[in-house]
Amino acid sequence: MKRLFLYLLICAMIQSESIAQADSLFRFERSFQGDIRSFSVDPLGNMYWVDKKDQVKKRSATGDSMAVYNDVRRFGVLNGIDVSNPLQPILFYGDGVRFVVLDRFLNPVTRIDLQARNILQLNTWSRSYDNQLWIYDPIAYALKKVDLAGQTQWSTPDLRLILGRAYSPTRIEDHNQSIYLYEPSQGVYVFDYFGNLKNGILIQDWQEWQVDGGYIYGRQADTLYRYEIKSTYYDAWTLPDELKPAQRLLIRGKRLYALFREANIDRLRLYSIP
DSSP states (O other), X not given: OOOOEEOOOOOHHHHHHHHHHHHHHSEEEEEEEEOOSEEEXXXXXXXXXXXXXXXXXXXXXXXXXXXXXXXXXXXSOEEEEEOSSTTSOEEEETTTTXXXXXXXXXXXXXXXXXXXXXXXXXXXXXXXXXXXXEEXXXXXXXXXXXXTTXXXXXXXOOHHHHHSSOOOOSEEEEETTEEEEEETTTEEEEEOTTSOEEXXXXXXXXXXXXXXXXXXXXXXXXXXXXXXXXXXXXXXXXXXXXXXXXXXXXXXXXXXXXXXXXXXXXXXXXXXXX
């Protein structure tokens, strides 16, 4: 199968121009404090804080408490949360390969046990455009679509046969009628909703890789990168000193969320991006 790779070059002129604007690019808006092991943000700007006990706290864009999920440790360690649909957050527990689907008040609605469906492991997952699940099965080397009853709707063939190599993605994103798989050492492969390979993008060794608003974002050390999917144009910014210690960066629309750990205090800082 013909594979298209977009080899990306970051030119020094573009990079130096972006670096010159970096300090004014990120404008501090507000800061939140609490027990925040990890977090996510839904399309409405609501935040979901996961604390060190795996309690999930839903906060408004201004930090007001909206709901709490307290059923902690029932299924082991909470390994992931998807809030791309604010009405239906999904929690993932690696032990047992289980998902818990919540309502907007964080009440459990249904549970999905994939081990009972003979899916014994998964590398990564995300919600699909139609509120089902994309998962990557590392035993079958396959991208699969699973409904909320745990039934596999369809599966790609062994991706080693398509890509000509072993591939073990760490992230899946459903964006603009495409599925993006990312593996840091090999880059991005893009599939359509029928499991057909569309193209590849040679983005490698980015941490905090994410897709939002027509862009792919990632971080390497003190540099934040933005790749425009449509034009293949690159931006690169050296982070200002105040953002360099951030444990995690997340971009949603025109806002950047940065998580800091200072002594025994977790702070989540919100910045606007012009």
